[in-house]
Amino acid sequence: MIVGVPxxxxxxxxxxxxxxxxxxxxxxxxxxxxxxxxxxIGSGFTxxxxxxxxxxxxxxxxxxxxxxxxxxxxxxxxPEEYGYFRKGLILFTYLHLAPEAGLTQALVDSEVTxxxxxxxxxxxxxxxxxxxxxxxxxxxxxxxxxQLLEKPHGGKGVxxxxxxxxxxxxxxxxxxxxxxxxxxxxxxxxGARVTVLDSNAGRLRYLDDTFGGRLVTIMSDSYHLExxxxxxxxxxxxxxxxxxxxxxxVKEYMVQQMGEGSVIVDVAIDQGGSIExxxxxxxHENPTYVKHGVVHYAVANMPGAxxxxxxxxxxxxxxxxxxxxxxxxxxxxxxxxPALARGLxxxxxxxxxxxxxxxxxxxxxxxxxxLAVYGV
Numbered sequence: 001m002i003v004g005v006p007x008x009x010x011x012x013x014x015x016x017x018x019x020x021x022x023x024x025x026x027x028x029x030x031x032x033x034x035x036x037x038x039x040x041i042g043s044g045f046t047x048x049x050x051x052x053x054x055x056x057x058x059x060x061x062x063x064x065x066x067x068x069x070x071x072x073x074x075x076x077x078x079p080e081e082y083g084y085f086r087k088g089l090i091l092f093t094y095l096h097l098a099p100e101a102g103l104t105q106a107l108v109d110s111e112v113t114x115x116x117x118x119x120x121x122x123x124x125x126x127x128x129x130x131x132x133x134x135x136x137x138x139x140x141x142x143x144x145x146x147q148l149l150e151k152p153h154g155g156k157g158v159x160x161x162x163x164x165x166x167x168x169x170x171x172x173x174x175x176x177x178x179x180x181x182x183x184x185x186x187x188x189x190x191g192a193r194v195t196v197l198d199s200n201a202g203r204l205r206y207l208d209d210t211f212g213g214r215l216v217t218i219m220s221d222s223y224h225l226e227x228x229x230x231x232x233x234x235x236x237x238x239x240x241x242x243x244x245x246x247x248x249x250v251k252e253y254m255v256q257q258m259g260e261g262s263v264i265v266d267v268a269i270d271q272g273g274s275i276e277x278x279x280x281x282x283x284h285e286n287p288t289y290v291k292h293g294v295v296h297y298a299v300a301n302m303p304g305a306x307x308x309x310x311x312x313x314x315x316x317x318x319x320x321x322x323x324x325x326x327x328x329x330x331x332x333x334x335x336x337x338p339a340l341a342r343g344l345x346x347x348x349x350x351x352x353x354x355x356x357x358x359x360x361x362x363x364x365x366x367x368x369x370x371l372a373v374y375g376v
Contacts, residue, residue, distance in 0.1 A: 001326040002032045004068025006061045007039040010075045012284035014042025014307030015314065017072040017093070020053040022319040027054035031326045036064045043311040065089075072322055074314065075301055076103055085110035090330055092322060094118055094133075095345050096300075098245045098359035099272040107346040108362075113330055113371070117318060119243045119353055120343035127242060128339070129321070131178050132313035134267075136303040138182030138238065141265040142171065144297060145234040146190060148263045148288065154295045156261030158233045161191030168192050172228045174220065174249055174274060175238035176203045179267050181210070183236050188214055195228050220249070229254040237266035237274040243345075243355030245272040252276045252292075260293040270300040331371040341368050348374035 003026055005018045016039050018026075023033045033055045037047060047057050058064045065071060065084035073093035077085075085091075085106060095116035097104045107114045117129035127134075142160075149155035149169065162168035171187040173180045176198035187194045188211065197220040198204055204217040218224050229235055229250055235258070239246050246268035255264070255277045268274040269281055277291050282298045284305055289296050303310035321340055324333045334341035344352045344367030351357045352367030 001069045001329075002034065002067055003322065003326060004034045004064040004071045005036065005039055006064045006071065006073065006081075007036040008042075008074050008304075009061075009078055009080070010301055010304070013075055013301050013304040015074040015301075015304050015311045016040040016043045016045065016307075017074050017315070018319065018322075019043075019311060019315050020045060020049040020055075022315050022322075023050055023055045024053040025319055025323060026326060029323060029327055032056065034058050034064050034067055036061055040311075043307045045311075070322070070325060072318070074304075074311075076100060077106075082106040082110075085112045087111040089113070090325065091115065092117070092318075092325065094270075096270045097345055097351075097353070097356045098243060099270075101360055104346070104351065104356065104360055104362075108349050108351065111349045112346060113344075113348070114346040115325070115330075115340070115343040116243075116345045116353070117343070119345060119355075120321065120339050121242060122339050129314075129317050129343075130240075132317055133303050133310065134178035134240075135182045136306060136310050136313060137267045138179035138236075139186045140302050140306065141179070141183050141236045141238075141267055142186035142190065142192075142234070144287075144302075145171070145236065145263050145265045148265075148295050148297060149233060149261070151261075154261065154288070154290060155263055156233065156259060160187065160234065169233040170231050171195070171234045171236065172232035173197070173236045173238055174225070175240065175268075176200070176207050176217070177238060177240055179238035179240070180236070181207065183238060183267075184211065184215055187234075192234075195232075197225060197228055222251075225249060226254050226257070230257040232258060233262055235262065235264045235275070237264070237268045237278070239268050239274040240271065241355065243353050245359050246274040248274060248276045250275040250277075255294055256292045258292070258294050261295065262293075263295045263297065265297045267302065269298045273298065331368075334368050334371065344368070344371075347371055
């Protein structure tokens with residue numbers, strides 16, 4: 001199979017979909033790898049490093065997309081890349097289609113077979129290709145939030161860890177999954193007072209045990225959420241429903257009660273955001289806006305700012321799945337790996353992920369069956 005790796009074009013997206021080690025693994029399995037010139041520079045990988053492992057360096061994105069049987073990326077394609085879509089192409093990347101009606105329709109119209117990293121799901125419900133970036137984003141949320149709380153960045157001038165004789169900052173995390181757990185770890189490490197809200201009592205027990213009672217765990221409902229949000233210096237949205245739009249749990253009236261210069265970091269923004277006042281996606285170039293006196297951070301590709309760490313963490317888990325697709329072809333690969341089958345989002349002009357279909361008004365069809373029927 002010819003595997004193509006274009007350079008990411010999203011604002012300040014410095015990650016790359018494959019490392020030289022990944023190229024080596026694909027080449028040893030007998031596949032050809034096309035890497036766009038300078039695709040790895042943002043993550044610290046030179047063209048020569050890819051060449052040394054057997055990649056072919058292409059001078060343009062068009063050369064990569066047009067020759068590849070499978071394109072692997074990090075972030076969802078942008079409108080300027082839709083023209084590269086074609087029937088028979090396999091696209092393997094983060095898709096986050098629920099809030100992306102235009103991209104979904106472009107994939108449907110072009111009959112691309114689109115596999116989303118974020119919906120590949122194991123039998124235990126875990127999301128192996130989302131976990132490492134959730135870990136990164138959860139840790140970054142606190143790091144970024146701590147900086148935004150500084151007065152020069154528009155914050156209220158609170159040091160999260162406080163100092164002797166001065167109370168620490170209040171960090172409130174909505175969602176106790178991978179993002180929330182990693183955010184809690186960082187916030188506690190800085191010495192903040194941390195509250196985690198979740199609707200799953202078992203998850204709250206796990207967090208209480210894991211952190212030895214050092215954080216406050218609260219069952220999430222509108223009353224307790226309002227109370228927690230009101231006191232937050234830093235509010236972190238960490239809610240995920242695989243494939244679907246994030247629910248708007250934190251309402252605008254709750255945000256209005258936060259103190260002037262408080263900070264919100266919504267990690268769920270790539271799935272539409274879990275906070276009602278997050279009404280736009282921001283970029284690393286212009287990461288924040290102020291609403292009701294509260295600093296809002298809504299960057300959809302947070303891990304792109306720590307590209308070296310993120311690329312290594314991501315490709316550790318994506319390359320084995322890419323190898324399965326390249327070695328067996330997409331149909332056999334999903335038949336043999338149910339987790340990969342759950343990653344199918346669009347096949348032969350049909351939306352195959354139920355959560356995406358429900359979010360965007362499509363009728364979901366069986367992805368594996370569609371691969372067989374349409375001979376993909």
